[in-house]
Amino acid sequence: MPANRKDDVVRKDDGAREGLILALDQGTTSTRAMLFNHDMQVVATDQQEFPQHFPASGHVEHDAEDLWRTSVETMRGALAKAGVEAAALAGIGITNQRETTVVWDRETGRAIHPAIVWQDRRTARICGDLKRDGHEQLVRDRSGLLLDPYFSATKASWILDTVPGARAAAEAGKLAFGTVDAFLIWRMTGGRVHATDATNASRTMLYDIHRGAWCPDLCKVFGVPMGMLPEVRDSAGDFGETLPDLLGVPVPIRGVAGDQQAATTGQACFRPGMVKATYGTGCFALLVTGNQSVRSRNRLLTTVALQLNGRRSYALEGSIFVAGAAVQWLRDGLGLIENSAQTEVLAAEADPAQSVYLVPAFTGLGAPHWDADARGAMFGLTRATGPREIARAVLDSVAYQTRDLVEAMRGDWEGDGFSETVLRVDGGMVASDWLMQRLADMLATPVDRPKLRETTAMGAAYLAGLATGVYPDPEVFAEGWALDRRFEPGMAEAERERLYGGWQDAVRRTLTRS
Ligand SMILES: Nc1ncnc2c1ncn2[C@@H]1O[C@H](COP(=O)(O)OP(=O)(O)O)[C@@H](O)[C@H]1O
Numbered sequence: 001m002p003a004n005r006k007d008d009v010v011r012k013d014d015g016a017r018e019g020l021i022l023a024l025d026q027g028t029t030s031t032r033a034m035l036f037n038h039d040m041q042v043v044a045t046d047q048q049e050f051p052q053h054f055p056a057s058g059h060v061e062h063d064a065e066d067l068w069r070t071s072v073e074t075m076r077g078a079l080a081k082a083g084v085e086a087a088a089l090a091g092i093g094i095t096n097q098r099e100t101t102v103v104w105d106r107e108t109g110r111a112i113h114p115a116i117v118w119q120d121r122r123t124a125r126i127c128g129d130l131k132r133d134g135h136e137q138l139v140r141d142r143s144g145l146l147l148d149p150y151f152s153a154t155k156a157s158w159i160l161d162t163v164p165g166a167r168a169a170a171e172a173g174k175l176a177f178g179t180v181d182a183f184l185i186w187r188m189t190g191g192r193v194h195a196t197d198a199t200n201a202s203r204t205m206l207y208d209i210h211r212g213a214w215c216p217d218l219c220k221v222f223g224v225p226m227g228m229l230p231e232v233r234d235s236a237g238d239f240g241e242t243l244p245d246l247l248g249v250p251v252p253i254r255g256v257a258g259d260q261q262a263a264t265t266g267q268a269c270f271r272p273g274m275v276k277a278t279y280g281t282g283c284f285a286l287l288v289t290g291n292q293s294v295r296s297r298n299r300l301l302t303t304v305a306l307q308l309n310g311r312r313s314y315a316l317e318g319s320i321f322v323a324g325a326a327v328q329w330l331r332d333g334l335g336l337i338e339n340s341a342q343t344e345v346l347a348a349e350a351d352p353a354q355s356v357y358l359v360p361a362f363t364g365l366g367a368p369h370w371d372a373d374a375r376g377a378m379f380g381l382t383r384a385t386g387p388r389e390i391a392r393a394v395l396d397s398v399a400y401q402t403r404d405l406v407e408a409m410r411g412d413w414e415g416d417g418f419s420e421t422v423l424r425v426d427g428g429m430v431a432s433d434w435l436m437q438r439l440a441d442m443l444a445t446p447v448d449r450p451k452l453r454e455t456t457a458m459g460a461a462y463l464a465g466l467a468t469g470v471y472p473d474p475e476v477f478a479e480g481w482a483l484d485r486r487f488e489p490g491m492a493e494a495e496r497e498r499l500y501g502g503w504q505d506a507v508r509r510t511l512t513r514s
């Protein structure tokens with residue numbers, strides 16, 4: 001990254017919009033604002049963590065005011081660190097934790113219940129009942145998703161059924177629903193704009209991804225009044241202007257995308273067949289399929305990758321709920337490490353003769369198993385097993401779960417060149433060289449780590465920059481993608497398959513259904 005030099009940042013011509021873009025990345029555990037200059041270089045970053053609330057087993061909530069406060073403070077913080085006035089901004093791009101659900105009062109702008117986070121499993125029974133009543137096919141056909149508590153629809157409906165008077169208020173048009181992007185846009189524009197983009201809409205289980213419109217049949221099945229829903233817009237487009245006192249002057253909001261789609265954009269995965277995987281708390285792998293919405297035979301999700309100029313591109317997605325979260329468990333739960341980077345030191349020294357497996361189903365298993373009731377398990381422990389083998393099992397679980405997703409993608413997608421494709425990676429965990437090598441070994445595919453690790457924020461900035469004419473077309477942007485390091489597969493096939501066979505056996509023993 002370039003040095004944070006003020007004269008790199010602000011071009012002096014006439015004080016107005018200087019080609020700076022502010023990206024706001026509202027994530028699951030923290031909110032980050034990053035300022036990019038006209039050359040797409042990061043010039044300032046501000047970040048804040050906020051509390052996670054676990055009010056009951058399987059419940060995960062955020063205070064919507066925390067999401068708002070950290071968004072405002074980090075945006076102001078990034079501008080202050082760069083010594084830049086908001087008048088120099090060409091636009092803001094927003095990216096966000098997806099599926100997390102907010103229902104708010106249109107009059108006061110206040111949420112009527114804490115935001116229900118994507119990881120929350122409280123609606124598992126509702127999903128089970130709807131499956132039994134035969135609704136899964138409709139959900140699959142229209143939304144491209146599986147009937148799972150992960151998505152927003154049952155969370156919204158649960159809020160309406162739980163908060164006294166909420167359903168009647170929603171039906172009377174007094175309440176608004178949104179994923180976090182829509183809530184932030186509402187607040188930033190002082191309630192003038194109630195909008196989301198097609199990538200976020202595609203995670204609600206209420207959106208027809210083929211027609212590009214909210215689906216009345218799904219809204220009826222889930223009991224979500226259509227009058228609560230935001231307008232769905234292009235990912236690079238007009239989302240209004242911020243209130244003047246938010247940043248000092250009104251600033252146009254011109255880019256919006258869910259964080260995994262923003263990372264796909266930031267990784268310049270535009271051509272069909274390209275795959276990215278982001279390793280943060282969870283892991284989300286997206287295989288871009290272009291204008292084709294491929295239906296998975298292997299329990300992957302079909303989702304909107306991006307909508308530009310009214311045209312949608314699609315992706316197959318594999319979502320793993322626990323990746324870096326297992327490293328945090330080693331640190332905070334077991335106390336085996338003090339910091340994340342120690343995992344690779346331990347893993348490198350682990351006994352190769354021991355086959356220890358961790359299936360990190362702490363909140364159930366996501367793709368391709370979708371077993372909400374499974375819980376974590378370890379296998380192969382002996383008296384000789386110690387922290388080294390356990391640390392290796394944690395990192396290995398990330399590589400094995402990625403292999404599960406890539407196998408599913410290989411089965412689903414016969415488009416050009418998938419077999420030769422490389423995996424582009426990003427997120428906090430890709431700092432681990434050991435894990436990246438293990439990933440290449442386990443997939444038998446090269447793994448490319450880019451120079452720019454902040455691909456999610458870059459994606460959001462790019463969308464706003466594209467809409468404001470500050471940044472170039474996708475083809476030109478893609479040429480600027482720069483490799484930090486390629487990890488080539490090196491493991492013998494027999495060893496790879498022996499290890500992976502052990503993982504598949506461990507998963508079979510963990511699932512609550514066969
Ligand atoms: N060197 C490392 N080795 C293994 N895991 C790491 C390493 N550095 C960071 N992580 C893990 O990456 C995760 C943080 O990644 P990040 O992309 O910031 O996550 P999120 O955006 O989901 O909060 C944490 O779970 C952390 O434990």
Ligand SMILES: O=P(O)(O)OC[C@H](O)CO
Nearest residue numbers: 027028097098118280281
């Ligand atoms: O906020 P992250 O990076 O953990 O991403 C969360 C995903 O968008 C959930 O689908």
